[in-house]
Amino acid sequence: MAKRKPPLENNHEEEIRERWGNTPVYQEYKTKTKGYTKGRWAAANLFMMATLSEFADCMKAGAAPGDPEPQALVDKLQKTITDFYYTCTDEILADLGKMYIADERFKKNIDKNGEGTAAFVAEAIAIKTGV
DSSP: OOBOOOHHHHHHHHHHHHHHTTSHHHHHHHHHHTTOBHHHHHHHHHHHHHHHHHHHHHHHTTOOTTSHHHHHHHHHHHHHHHHHTSOOOHHHHHHHHHHHHHSHHHHHHHGGGSTTHHHHHHHHHHHHHTO
């Protein structure tokens, strides 16, 4: 199967390289994803989006970000990132949570699951990581 660049890199490759290109995490990401096929990228994206959708379902059902189910989803999100992209430490996860609401591109994409999902995920991450 043909290799394909990851969707984020297709759209934001230069920005990603400028911000994180000299970090060990970025190097791990490049190594881990180097041989990804189109199907592997699709699976990674599907897992990420499904997890974010599960957060939205919790939110819509009235769960609080600190409740057991959303907190379990934070663990699932962290594992998914680690499994597909790079080792997602608690520190990195906390920064991602902040970025999910600070960067309008992330917020808009996550909120496709329902208005407020990005904020819900960010708060659940903050509770889990203590940040």
